[in-house]
Amino acid sequence: MEKQQIDYSLIELVIAQDRKAQFQLFEMTKRMVYSLAFRILNDEDTAHDVLQDTYVKVFQEIRNLKHPEALISWMKTIAARKAVERAKRQFEFEELSAVDERVEDHFEAWFDAELLDQAIRSLPPSSRTVFMLVAVEGYPHQEAARMLGISENTSKSQLNYARKLLKTRIKTLLQA
Structure with a gap:
């Protein structure tokens, strides 16, 4: 705004x-x-x-x-x-077994907002939506899960999965 x-x-x-x-x-x-x-x-x-x-x-x-x-x-x-x-x-939420795996938040490469936006848009719809609601908009997992009709653990696993995919895709885009 x-x-x-x-x-x-x-x-x-x-x-x-x-x-x-x-x-x-x-x-x-x-x-x-x-x-x-x-x-x-x-x-x-x-x-x-x-x-x-x-x-x-x-x-x-x-x-x-x-x-x-x-x-x-x-x-x-x-x-x-x-x-x-x-x-x-569009959503097809799957229980992801890697709920407890944590994604390293430290990222050593420089990238711009356009690259990040491109990587976010490439996420699967379910993971992208959880990422946007929780990581970007700040909704707690409980509220995001209620909005999406999923469990809180599914929300957490989808966020973790989104972060992993983002890290991988940003690295790939940086190497291109």
């Missing part, structure tokens, strides 16, 4: 269904919402659909928001849930 602040007066106008305020909120937050949806789905068209669905829900439900300072987190949660709903048929 851009560095612009979303102030309480804008939120009040959005609650009052002011179209200009709704458009302003959309313009300020659309990149954040789209980016989250795209990174979960890895499909531009579906991410655009989730973007639209997210704002429909935001504008319908914003009057129920009890803590306006939580607007961004609330919007991201809506977007993540909408993206997961759209992508559930």
